[in-house]
Each structure stands twice: as structure tokens, then as C-alpha cells.
Amino acid sequence: MTANNTISNVISGDKGSWPLWEIFIRSRQGLDHKHVGSLHAADAAMAIENARDVYTRRMEGISIWVVESKFIHASNPDDAASFYDPANDKVYRHPTFYDLPDELKHM
Amino acid sequence: MSVQALIDYTLHLGDNALVLGHRNSEWTGHGPILEQDIALSNIALDLIGQARNWYEYAARLINGGGGKEVTEDVLAYLRDSRDFRNCLLAEQTNGDWGKTVLRQFYFSAYQFYFYGALEHSRDKELAAIAEKSLKEVTYHLRWSSEWVIRLGDGTEESASRMQRAMDELWTYTGELFVPADYERKLSPAGIGVDLAAIRPLWEQRVREVLKAARLESGEGVWMQTGGKQGKHTEHLGYLLAEMQFLQRAYPGCEW
Known part of the structure; x- marks a missing residue:
């Protein structure tokens, strides 16, 4: 009876116990x-x-996603060195060594 | 059809929106949780925006007839309670969150069907404002319906508070559908809304939501009337005293 518990929380003023949700907004079609x-x-x-x-009072969006925060799993900041630093000297992973035809835009 | 009836009709719509909008704004900074504080403040702003549109149109009609020039601000801030034509429901005090959301639900359901009919008015101004407002009201109705169901079908305490709110507010719902003289004049001309036509729609919607909320409606209760003719409950005077204070104490004050 989670719903009932949360209603009790409103009445008792226990604001801390409503779960937290992460909000995602799509601002325009195609984004x-x-x-x-x-x-x-x-x-x-x-x-x-x-x-x-x-979040959409000032025309910020046309679509909303919500995810309860407890379902988000995050990488550990302590792993940053082993996760991200090795990519530092791998310049050949960027597709910048090709000659692109002029007709190709936005690459 | 007389222009006076159209002016009264437009003021009635503006007063409904302004008075309920002001009531809701009293929650700003006091909501049960930040997110709902913002939600109700948004609804307050929607309603006050609607009131501006109605008053602006009313002022144009009044000024077109000659006499003393008025503006939307004069209509909102410098009329006495006897001149306000809002329904009694709109001016009822906020009480607890349950009473506020129930008042909003009754009123939004009324505005939903009312504007839905008024957007076909032969008066293009009335129709345009109704069409614009209907989008806002559709959300107000959704939001308030969900709260009525949440609290009615919630805990023992929330249900008992909703039942108390029903007992307090039901007697003010009948007036929504009792036409004032200016409504009777405009309805046959296809300008105003035929209240008898939208009443069953409102009743049906209210029945459905109250059933989902497991609440008993107060059928058979004697209904209060008078607001549409300027005869108000004691609450409107206090509301106006606060809302109009600045313009009364410092006429023409701007900031």
C-alpha cells in the first residue's frame, strides 16, 4: 500500500518520504x-x-520521461582514472583522418 | 440582446476566474510540498490570466458605450463585493488541501464543459477566450480529479477530510447551473452557454470521479445561490480587502 503511505506522509507533513524522480525533457521533435x-x-x-x-512552464519541452532515482545506476568517481584516462592518447579513434566529400555536411 | 447583458456576462466570467485564482494564490509558499506548491500556483496564474482576458474585453465593451473610462485593473481592484458576480463556490476559503482540490475539481469540471460550449459562441471574442482557456482548464481538471481520487481513496484520515470538504462545498455547486438574468438573455441568442445542457455532463463527470474516490455526494442538499447577482458569503469581503488593498490605499500605484 505504497500509495496510502505516501498520502499519510502528505497529511503528516513528512515531505521527505516521497520518492525522488529524475526528469528528462525533450525540448523539440528530433532531439x-x-x-x-x-x-x-x-x-x-x-x-x-x-x-x-x-520544468515545462516556459515552453521548455514537448515530451517528458520520469525515472525513479533509485533505478539509476552510476559509475563510481573513484574509477575515473581507469575508466576515462586511457582514452586520452587514442587520437586515432576520432574519425578525423579521412578526406570527406564537400557534399557531406555536419560531420 | 443588450450590451449590458454581455458586459455583465463577461464580468461574471472574469470574476469567477479572478476570485478562484486569488484563492489558489493564497497557497503560494504554503503548499504541502514544493512541487504541489508550484502546481497550484500555476493554476492560479492560469486563472488570473483568464480573468485579464475577460476584463479586457469587458472594459472595451464598457468604454464603447461612453461614460467613465475603465481598464481591466479598475474592474479587478476598484469594484465592491456587491459588484462581483462570481459564483459562491469560487470564493469559499481554502481550508485544508483536500477542500482546495475538491473546490478546484468542482469548478474545473464546470469550466471544462462551459468553455467547451462557449467556444462555439456567436460572439467571436467570447469564443476565442474560451478556446484559449479550455486548454488550461483541461489540465486543471485532470490534476484536481487525480487529487480528489488520491485523497478520497487514500487513508482513513484523508477520506474523512475529503468527506468533510464535500459536506462544506456541495451546497455551493447548484448555483453553477442556475442562470442569472444576463445568462438567460444571452443563451437563446447563441452567445451565452445553455447551462441546462452542460449540467448533465458535469454531473456525470463528478459522479465518476467521486465513485473512483469512494466518496458520497451530498445529493438532495439545499443549494446556496446569489453570487451571480452580487450577494456573496462573508468570505468575499475579506478576500477583496486583501486583494484590493494596495490600489485602494495608493490609487494608481504602479511597480
Whole structure:
């Protein structure tokens, strides 16, 4: 009965216990959803509505995704050296060694 | 059709939106959680935006007839409660969150069907403002319906608070569908909304949501009326005293 528990939290003023949601907004057709921030909501439906009210009031978006924060798994900052540094000297991985035809734009 | 009826009608719509918008704005900074504080403040701003459109049109109609020049600000800030034609439901106090969302639900359901009919008005200005407002109201109705269901079908305490809100507010719902004289004049001309036609739609929607919320509607209760004719409950005077204070104390003040 999670929904009921969250309602009790509203009544008792226990604001900390609504789960946190990460919000992703697509600003225009054809673009990706981008992470814009997080907010509290009792369930997914409320999270989408809260995101609509908090993050799209100024015409920022045309589509919303919400994911409960606990389902996001992140890399460990302590791994940064072994994760990212080895890519530093691999310049040949960038596709910059080809002659592109003039007709190709936006590469 | 007289121009006076159209002016009264437009003011009635503006007063509904302004008074409920102001009531909702009283929650700003006091919402139960930040996200809902923003949600209700957005609804308040939508309603006050609608009020501006109605008052702007009313001012044009009034000024077209000669006499003392008025603006939307004069209509909002310098009329007394006797001149306000909003429904009694709109001016009822916020109470707890349950009462506020129930008041919004009753009113948004009314505005939803009302604007849906008014956008076909033969008066192009009324139709245009109704069409623009309907998009906002569609969201207000969705938001408030979900809260009524959430709280009604929530815990023992939330259900009892919703039932209390129902007992307090139901008596003010009948007036929504009792036409004032200016409504009776405009409806047959295809300019105003036929309230009898939208009433069953409102009742059906309210029944569905209350059923989902496991709440009992207060059928058979005696209904209060008078707001549309300027006879208000005690609450409107306090609301206006606060809302109009600045313009009354410092006429023409700008910032």
C-alpha cells in the first residue's frame, strides 16, 4: 500500500518520504530527452505532472520521461582514472583522418 | 440582446476566474510540498490570466458605450463585493488541501464543459477566450480529479477530510447551473452557454470521479445561490480587502 503511505506522509507533513524522480525533457521533435533535474512525487503519474509544472512552464519541452532515482545506476568517481584516462592518447579513434566529400555536411 | 447583458456576462466570467485564482494564490509558499506548491500556483496564474482576458474585453465593451473610462485593473481592484458576480463556490476559503482540490475539481469540471460550449459562441471574442482557456482548464481538471481520487481513496484520515470538504462545498455547486438574468438573455441568442445542457455532463463527470474516490455526494442538499447577482458569503469581503488593498490605499500605484 505504497500509495496510502505516501498520502499519510502528505497529511503528516513528512515531505521527505516521497520518492525522488529524475526528469528528462525533450525540448523539440528530433532531439534527445535531456536530464533536467529531479523532484519528489508519490508515483509515476504524479511525477510526470509535477515535471510538467516544474520544468515545462516556459515552453521548455514537448515530451517528458520520469525515472525513479533509485533505478539509476552510476559509475563510481573513484574509477575515473581507469575508466576515462586511457582514452586520452587514442587520437586515432576520432574519425578525423579521412578526406570527406564537400557534399557531406555536419560531420 | 443588450450590451449590458454581455458586459455583465463577461464580468461574471472574469470574476469567477479572478476570485478562484486569488484563492489558489493564497497557497503560494504554503503548499504541502514544493512541487504541489508550484502546481497550484500555476493554476492560479492560469486563472488570473483568464480573468485579464475577460476584463479586457469587458472594459472595451464598457468604454464603447461612453461614460467613465475603465481598464481591466479598475474592474479587478476598484469594484465592491456587491459588484462581483462570481459564483459562491469560487470564493469559499481554502481550508485544508483536500477542500482546495475538491473546490478546484468542482469548478474545473464546470469550466471544462462551459468553455467547451462557449467556444462555439456567436460572439467571436467570447469564443476565442474560451478556446484559449479550455486548454488550461483541461489540465486543471485532470490534476484536481487525480487529487480528489488520491485523497478520497487514500487513508482513513484523508477520506474523512475529503468527506468533510464535500459536506462544506456541495451546497455551493447548484448555483453553477442556475442562470442569472444576463445568462438567460444571452443563451437563446447563441452567445451565452445553455447551462441546462452542460449540467448533465458535469454531473456525470463528478459522479465518476467521486465513485473512483469512494466518496458520497451530498445529493438532495439545499443549494446556496446569489453570487451571480452580487450577494456573496462573508468570505468575499475579506478576500477583496486583501486583494484590493494596495490600489485602494495608493490609487494608481504602479511597480
